[in-house]
Amino acid sequence: MIDKIAWIHLKDGRVLGTRSAGKGTYYLPGGKREPGESDVETLVREIREELTVEIDAASAKHIGTFEAQAHGHSSGVIVRMTCYTASFAGELVAASEIEELAWLTTADADRISPVDRIIFAHLHEAGLLA
Template identity: 40%
Template sequence: MIDHVAKRIHVSAVVLRHTLTGQVLAVRKRGTHMFMQPGGKPDPGESAVDAAIREIREELCVELDPTRMRLLGVFEAPAANEDGYAVRGTVFTHPPVEVSEPAAEIEEIRWVAPDAPLSDDLAPLMTTRILPALRAAGV
């Protein structure tokens, strides 16, 4: 937990793997420089699963099957693009799906090998929480 940060951003995110390579999808929103898991903030009254499905549909034009989503965990780390904030992410896994082009506010997608050296432009939630949780779970 991050006690020194007063403000938190709550998000729902999904770990999507490449069908052939097993790499993890990261996205970069327009006007930012950090890559992170696809997802976003839940609307009022929206469940974490429903928010994740909606965000993936909007950002990647991909329809996820809610019955195949599994909770990886709820993680917290410094926010990647908002100084002075922490992000608390409810993170799900989903079996591989075909992803080709970004949509909505997503400017760029990148496939990241979970066990390879990580670049400086990956969000802390991804590098310090999500990727280690994937490795620990053997997912």
């Protein structure tokens, strides 16, 4: 089981996605926790590293936990993505391993990971994602 935390940042019916250098697939921003970190501590650290903005930890709201086959891993390896919305301060800039930011909709299903497809469907059903 791969345990990840993701930030759901929605704007105008689209969600922010990131693409790492040398990769063709977009992922929701976030990543794996360090030993001893809480979900929100992981969220704050990962988003600062990847997007150079400061998440307001007090505003973090859990919106769901989703599981699917881990993209790029052998069959049977599952990723669990615990997703949060949160406000932030600063300007979104690709940093660290992130090469590109993109605003994605359900029409981008062929460009995202399997777990993100499940999350996108959930957001779409809730009327949050085009």
